[in-house]
Amino acid sequence: MTLDIGTEVFVGAPLGAGADRLNRAFVAAVHGGKAVIRTDVGAGAWHRGLAGRRLLEDHFRALLPAKRGSDGQDLFAVLCRAQTEDGERFSDEDVIAHMIFVLMAAHDTSTNTVAMMMYLLARHPEWQERLRQESRALGTARPDYDELERLQSLDLVMRETLRMYAPVGILFRQTIADTAIQGFHLPSGTVMGVGLYSTMRMEPWWRDPDRFDPERFADGRREDLSHRYAWVPFGGHAHKCIGLHFAGIEVKELMHQILLRFSWTVPLGYEPPLGYGTGPNPTDGLPVRLRSLSPR
Secondary structure, rough: OOHHHHHHHHHOOOOOHHHHHHHHHHHHHHOOOOOOOOOOOHHHHHHHHHHHHHHHHHHHHHHHHHHHHOOOHHHHHHHOEOOOOOEEOOHHHHHHHHHHHHHHHHHHHHHHHHHHHHHHHHOOOOHHHHHHHHHHHHHOOOOOOOHHHHOOHHHHHHHHHHHHHOOOOOOEEEEEEEEEEEEEOOOOOOEEEEEEHHHOOOOOOOOOOOOOOHHHHHHOOOHOOOOOOOOOOOOHHHOOOOHHHHHHHHHHHHHHHHHHHHHEEOOOOOOOEEEEEEOOOOOOOOOEEEOOOOOO
C-alpha cells in the first residue's frame, strides 16, 4: 500500500498489475546492500539485489519517453524537465537512479514505522485507546493537513516509535577534514557509520531509553532537546531527509484510518524478532489480531 501511495504521488500513476513484482524487487535491492560477498555468484542476497535493481531500472526506463514529453507536476516528470541555467539536464540514468531511491525511501521506511507503531500500540492498549478517542474527536475520516496537526497524541507515539525503532538504523558519512571524536583521530576521507538505532536508545540523552514513553516528547519534558542530534530518525543538518514531512503525513493518515476502524492486540508477552533492511523490522510477519469496530 505504501508503495502504491508513493508511486501515485511521485510517479503520477499507480503501479498497476506489476505492483507485487516491483515491491519484491525493491525488497531484494534493499537487502542486497547487506550482502557480505559482493560478487554475483548466481545466488544469494547480492545476486537477488542486482536482479531486483535491473527490474526497477527497466520499469522506469520504459516510462521515460512519455515523461520526457510530459508537463506533469509529479517528481518523475519534473526531474525529466529540470535543467540548469546552462541547459544541463539529468541523463536518463540519473533520473532512473533518483526515482528508484525516492520510491525505496518513500515506502520502505513508512512501512516499518506503521508496523512498529501497530506493535507498540498493541502492547500498550491504554495508548491505543487514547489515540482512538483523539481520532474520533477530530470528527472526520479524511483530515486535511491542519486537522492532522491536532492529533497531538498520535504525533507523540509516532515520534517515540521513530526513536525506538529508527526505520533507517545507520547513516553513512565521510569526514571532509582531519578531525577527532572522543579522542579518536579520524583522517579526512574516513567513511563512518552513524548508528541512529543505538544512539536514540542511550543515556544520558534519554531517560529509561528502552521504555515506551511517548510523553518524553511532550511540552515540559522534551527529552529530544537534550542534544542537537538526540532525535535524528531523519538525519540532520545539510543531509536531513527531504521526505520527513511526506512521511509524517502518510503515517498519521494511515494510523488515523486504522484507529477508527479497528482495535488490535498481539499475543501476551510477544516481542517481534527483528531483522534488518534499511532499519529494524519484524521477521515473523508481526502477528496482530484485528477486531473490526462498529462505525460511529
